[in-house]
Amino acid sequence: MLIAQITDLHVSFDPAFLDGRVAPLEAVLRAVAVLAALDPRPDAVLLTGDLAENGSAEEYAFIRHALGELDLPVFAVPGNHDSSPAMRTGLGSFMRASEASHACYVVDDFPLSLVGLDTSVAGKAHGALDPARLEWLEKVLGQRAGRPVFMFMHHPPFDTGIRTMDACGLLEGRERLAELIAWHGGVVGVVCGHVHRSIHTSVAGVPTVVAPSCAHQIALELRANAPLQYRLEPPAIALHRCEQGQMMVSHVRYIPDFPGPWRF
Template sequence: MLIAQISDPHIRPRGRLYQGVVDSNAQLAAAVRQLNALSPAPDLVLLSGDVVDEGRADEYAMAREILGGLHAPLVALPGNHDDRDAFRAAFAADGFLPAEGPLHLVVEDKGPVRVVGLDVTVPGAHHGMVDDAAASWLDATLAASPHRPTLVMLHHPPFESGIPYIDIYRCLGADRLAAVIARHPQVERITCGHIHRHMQMRFAGTLLVTAPSTTTAIALRPEPGAEPASFLEPPALLLHHWRPGTGLITHLLPVGIFPGPWPFA
């Protein structure tokens, strides 16, 4: 099973640039083209939040237009830049979101890997939170299928990266989340967005990874008092490849057209 993950496209209304600098709409469209060209094709595409930049209806309309070009099925979670109600309305017809409350999701039918999405956004705030209700939902959802390999998706990563200006907006309640994950060894991966960089670490007995943004990279400045900054680094996405006997391997795939292929390896 091949699961692709894109994150943090920060879509703007038609003709508008992200932060007045980057054509985030064109960047997402390039990622869609690359996903459609993959062989084998992904069984599922995950979008781990910050679909749009300001939670506006015209931004969601633009996002749906671009994402409508995907050949593979898509599921998405909101991020801190999304508006929960507008997000729910934008993706309601796809059938993967609940009609009310937090936008948790479960994907059971795309292959051997079960995907569980946990909405940790806090409406009106930029940090995330795993509260008691979210932890209870996750615990019950994981307990319902204890023998299937599972990928858990959040927007905010539940750790301090060392980059001070993004860590203040991390997911709080990490101990609560870790206690749940540790009870369910079928969780092969936790994957997040938000941080606009690829990182990996051990977490609660499994592996946690973050996806880069398709738009900009938050500057890697792991020092106290560092000034916030971003760069237009090459955009990228993640591919989570599951095989029997091997488990889940996560690959980083740059988005773009590069020299090659040449006949050597």
């Protein structure tokens, strides 16, 4: 199975977005063009949060139309910039049914189960997997014992070393998430967004990847007390190849013709 990932689109109609240095609508259209030209075609496209900058109906309508052009299965989870209710209304089939208290859901249409984890906390930049979401995950994984599982979420379940982003990372539930991944034993990969960079590690022995944004990136800044800085480095999508009997193999596919580099 080949899974494409687009993350941190930050769709905005504000011409002054990030001082006008980023054109998120064009960035999405460029990413969609790269996806449309892929051969082989991916089996599914995952959107891992911060789809919209402000969580407006207009922003989600743009995303649904742009991604809908691909005629591929698309699945989305919210990030801290998203509005879960507006996203669910605006994206329609891009999200599956979930419980009332969160937007976690599972897709069983493929050789592996796609588990979308909602790590968003209304009104906050940081993420959390609260007891209700962790209990849901335990139930879902228990029902899929022996079946391969692929997880996608916005906030990475580990510290990256970029302190400003770690401060608004997944601040609740990461230890239990790792326990559940180890307990299930069939999770082949975890993919995330939020940090706007290509970052790789493992959680409970499972490859865990942060994909770059398809728009703007965050500076690689590992000094303590460094301020958050944005960069126009090459935008990208990620491609995750999941074949039977092995862990996820991840590729970064850069998007050409980006209007940088810039520092800001």
